[in-house]
Amino acid sequence: NAICLLALKCNCLFLLQVDRTEVIRSCVNPTYSKVFTLDFYFEEVQRLRFELYDINNSSHNGLKEADFLGSVECTLGQVSHLDITAEELTGNDDYIELSFSARKLDDKDFFSKSDPFLEIYRLNDDATLQLVYRTETVMNNLNPVWKTFKVSLNSLCSGDHERKLQCTVWDWDSNGKHDYIGEFEATFKEMRGAIDGRQVQWPCMNPKYKVKKKNYKNSGIVILNQCKVIKMHSFLDYIMGGCQIQFTVAIDFTASNGDPRNSCSLHYIHPYQPNEYLKALVAVGEICQDYDSDKMFPAFGFGAQIPPDYKVSHDFAVNFNEDNPECAGIQGVVEAYQACLPKLQLYGPTNIAPIIQKVANSASQEVHTKEAMQYFILLILTDGVITDMADTREAIVQASHLPMSVIIVGIGNADFSDMQMLDGDDGILRSPKGEPVLRDIVQFVPFRNFKHASPAALAKSVLAEVPNQVVDYYNSKGIKPKVPSEYQSSRQFGP
Structure with missing residues (x-):
């Protein structure tokens, strides 16, 4: 009943246990599914020690009664060249290229059409909103096509593909008091539906109109025409x-x-x-x-x-x-x-x-x-x-x-x-x-x-x-x- 333990060797006398694998029962050639997560620093020697134990008791919670089978020491730099599978937990360094448009937006101006722009906010863990990107304003147009833009996946959603994004459409006004058109919620997971050139659409909703107007459907449709992941390769x-x-x-x-x-x-x-x-x-x-x-x-x-x-x-x-x-x-x-x-x-x-x-x-x-x-x-x-x-x-x-x-x-x-x-x-x-x-x-x-x-x-x-x-x-x-x-x-x- 084999279990593998990983320890970080802080100095010659001190070992800090990082994690341990699951127990593989009755197997002399175990393959573990457990992933060890470590911070990687090229500029430092990060010494590791892998220890292998045979667990005798199925209810055993510690290693005091386990049989020590052996160990191996190496550095994290050496692991990158061994057959041990090492994977960098990135994704945050990748960039996303997004191309938005809209159709049939509400007209907020008396003598001309709305001048719409789009804002994308990330919902933080503390429930606050962080502005991620603001598009340019498309003047006098209820069917705007905004310029394609790039944003890092880290900025967009902190690498969490299911993190909620609040997207708001405004009618620009020169005095800075922009008129609210509507909003919708999205996730990067939903946006990825446009990776193969397929459009993803959201109804742009104004909550006040939804309450006041019986036949209200939406204040327009916002369309994601393209979502392209630009891989930023790491060291x-x-x-x-x-x-x-x-x-x-x-x-x-x-x-x-x-x-x-x-x-x-x-x-x-x-x-x-x-x-x-x-x-x-x-x-x-x-x-x-x-x-x-x-x-x-x-x-x-x-x-x-x-x-x-x-x-x-x-x-x-x-x-x-x-x-x-x-x-x-x-x-x-x-x-x-x-x-x-x-x-x-x-x-x-x-x-x-x-x-x-x-x-x-x-x-x-x-x-x-x-x-x-x-x-x-x-x-x-x-x-x-x-x-x-x-x-x-x-x-x-x-x-x-x-x-x-x-x-x-x-x-x-x-x-x-x-x-x-x-x-x-x-x-x-x-x-x-x-x-x-x-x-x-x-x-x-x-x-x-x-x-x-x-x-x-x-x-x-x-x-x-x-x-x-x-x-x-x-x-x-x-x-x-x-x-x-x-x-x-x-x-x-x-x-």
């Missing part, structure tokens, strides 16, 4: 459809960091305490690695003289293997970083345009690949203000056309004020020639703001915008996510 839709996050690291090895052999250096390897470069790398990398199936991460350095000829390079492989700069997991990046430090001569200047262009070249190849869906995240760890600002602006503007985001973490106590211009939060970044960035792809934060905070706080800050950046790119290209079954088929039968 999780793309991840579930096989989109892979390609995570690349770039580390600043300029001389301003200080001699790594000196304990004051930002690159000093303390035997017990990781430096700021390592803290930032691990904090961000641990999130991204769950969305990369092969867990192989390219790692580059810039601003150092490298062996064997000790020429300055701004995009060298940290493992010194230019043909294969990938490291196995975040720990592999850490080990390659620590191993390369004694072999380098820290130099300068601080140029980051070359590494942005290198990753952009990989991302541009993805644009021409039909089957694969990869999005590139470049994490740049730097201790100083960059010296090739013009080239960097140009590189970012060009990269904004590609499936790519750039995260810059400022290490140390330098003045990073000039770096803020790369982050599009405060304005539109432009290239030296004046070309605007197509979309905001840069997030910059100084590590010192999180020096006394948890690694999770840093990761949350720098990664919070990534899901929207991923969705914005694919939506701008008209690329829809594969459904999970298509993704699994391509993995099984593809090259």
Whole structure:
């Protein structure tokens, strides 16, 4: 008699039970119908633990007498790539396109016909009404056809297809004292009847006329000519459809960091305490690695003289293997970083345009690949203000056309004020020639703001915008996510 329990692992010592499945009787291959509902945050590591028990007593309400069969731990990010079925509870992000008209509305004017407009209100849980949309006014017309409009499903009905909507038709008046024509109630469930081009109609009723006039039928008919659902795909839709996050690291090895052999250096390897470069790398990398199936991460350095000829390079492989700069997991990046430090001569200047262009070249190849869906995240760890600002602006503007985001973490106590211009939060970044960035792809934060905070706080800050950046790119290209079954088929039968 098997039952599965899901717990959220808040820390190493504390488990918070989320929910448990129904009991499947006398079955060694149970399939549970219970759906576990969790809030999903890309920018956080959400650790889960699934526990399986055999319930011995049919009247048993707890787990004290149950036999523990086993457990498995993972992160919510990993679940999106497993055979466990995960579904995002959206619908609220979808948009609805509605096209209304009316016929034979009551005439409220003496010398002309009514000037009707339509208002749609959502009935809230507290019984208040919230205006959702007001159409334009159609002048001097008892058979108006209002312009098609879009409204989010969240705004329309909070995702509840049976939530009541109050729709009111008014005769516009220039003094603001609009004349009431009538109203009707509807639901989105009813409106969906017009999805296939069929009309849905409601009588527009005036309650006062209904009481006063014996032969009163209505004050006109309101017609929904079209209801179109515009699917707004989410970040999780793309991840579930096989989109892979390609995570690349770039580390600043300029001389301003200080001699790594000196304990004051930002690159000093303390035997017990990781430096700021390592803290930032691990904090961000641990999130991204769950969305990369092969867990192989390219790692580059810039601003150092490298062996064997000790020429300055701004995009060298940290493992010194230019043909294969990938490291196995975040720990592999850490080990390659620590191993390369004694072999380098820290130099300068601080140029980051070359590494942005290198990753952009990989991302541009993805644009021409039909089957694969990869999005590139470049994490740049730097201790100083960059010296090739013009080239960097140009590189970012060009990269904004590609499936790519750039995260810059400022290490140390330098003045990073000039770096803020790369982050599009405060304005539109432009290239030296004046070309605007197509979309905001840069997030910059100084590590010192999180020096006394948890690694999770840093990761949350720098990664919070990534899901929207991923969705914005694919939506701008008209690329829809594969459904999970298509993704699994391509993995099984593809090259």
